[in-house]
Amino acid sequence: MANIIVLVKQVPDTNARIVLSGERVDLSAVKKVMSPYDEFAVETALQHREASGGEVTAITVGAAGADKVLKDAKAIGVDHIVRIDCDDNLDSNALQSMLASVVSSLEADVVYCGKSAADTGAGSTGPGLAERLGWASVSNTISVAFGDQLSVITPSSGGNARVNVPLPAVISCDKGDIKVRKPNVKGIMQAKRAQVDVQSVEVPASTISIVTHSMPPAKPAGKSYEGGAAAAEVAQLLRDEANVI
Amino acid sequence: MTETVVIAEIVKGAVHPTTAELITAANALGSQPVVVVPCADASLADGAAKFTGVAGILAAKSDVFSDYDAAGWAAALDAVTPAGIIITSASPQSKDLAARLAARRGISVVQDVVKIESGNLTSPIYSGKAMQTVSLSGNAVVSVRPNVFDASGNDGSANVSVVDTSGDVATAVQEFMARASNRLDVAEANIIISGGRGMGNPENFSHLEAIADTLGAAVGASRAAVDTWDEIPHSMQVGQTGKTVNPNLYIAVGISGAIQHLAGMRSSKYIVAINKDADAPIFQHADYGIVATWEEALPILQSTLSAMMA
Structure with missing residues (x-):
């Protein structure tokens, strides 16, 4: 029986346009979804439960609006949903401290999360949480096999490595060949009724502050050509002008 | 002045040229960094001695560095890395290490930095649809995107000092599966x-x-x-x-x-x-x-x- 945790995060739909209002991004008109890599983490957590028995708890950090991502996880099949209540913009130290405190209190055997969230793209939460808990961690896994230890496959220079991971551990999941299951009607009905366990945790002060958001610098217009014969000229420019080959 | 440390990027048992870009990033924060080279064989650190703009080279020598294990690397590097802002490459492995090292020191991490100006750090967010600029109060670990900063010079001759270190390895590589072709992975290629x-x-x-x-x-x-x-x-x-x-x-x-x-x-x-x-x-x-x-x-x-x- 395994006590399994999966971390999920609500992010703007990856197809959404991001706009600014003043010097901050304005997400008011943007649809929010579960971060895509978290879907692979949820799937892996459910497969772990099927292999070894036990229960899966999904945790998110955010204000009440973030309950939606927990309900989505519940509809797919997790057993318990926990929101760590926080409306602030946290730096990695503050966020991981909160998560470490809740994961410790739940006496988990393993934590799954996405390799990075689609908003920050940082990928810091998995390994940072593991360090705070004193656990093993592997990031960017493309396959996980379950047993007393985990056997994971992760990219390594020149190929992939199969790595044995003792539990407890934090695993940050890439897509690999995982096919995620979709919620069924029964799951969606259960999710509607499910209670979110809202927890409050003390937050250390953030030492990183946002100064400004901006749009990426516009790229100067490039050179354009008609017809395949131009490939010869472009190849020459890549050497003489761009100095990249 | 802010103290900075660069963790050399190691690829296939050698100091990767992107390390010179990390030195430029440290210089942009206003200091000459100590370059820490994680290695199982201290001679590997000689590959960093040619870089200019550095305060010195520290070969952190341990068997831990033979295979990558996030816990072991973070522990062994933490033990010998001076205090300051720590700069790593934003390669997948080094971002993982950066997060782990920051958590070990109880400080924050800023990933994928592409610009440093007046001590503020800019990274892409929403997969590059917008940029975020942050300020630091206190030390942090900072990962820097490859191919963004210019490389520092390479006609220097910095002193290399060697220090032994160790850490507990948590995971064990069972098997290495090389790709069928010699072609590089997109994550590694220039x-x-x-x-x-x-x-x-x-x-x-x-x-x-x-x-x-x-x-x-x-x-x-x-x-x-x-x-x-x-x-x-x-x-x-x-x-x-x-x-x-x-x-x-x-x-x-x-x-x-x-x-x-x-x-x-x-x-x-x-x-x-x-x-x-x-x-x-x-x-x-x-x-x-x-x-x-x-x-x-x-x-x-x-x-x-x-x-x-x-």
């Missing part, structure tokens, strides 16, 4: 040539592979290509749900430039687009755009490059 659904069928990727082999490049693919053809594995996918890449040269062939794909490659130094549709969004991001079918353009590109590389 030149990438990618194909999209415009390639027509997966067999046609052989034309991209031939050019890749001429250039020592990696072959990538758009999400549409990966989702459409089983023969194109997800490991090749560049984009928001694939790999984010920052090569010197990115050649997009038969790729329209969906927002998800642009997110993964728009920070490439030079972008070449080959597409038969003149209105394809990819052309707005291309330094060199060729409106043509791949059948017309690739043979000419191949023969010109072959002649140049010969």
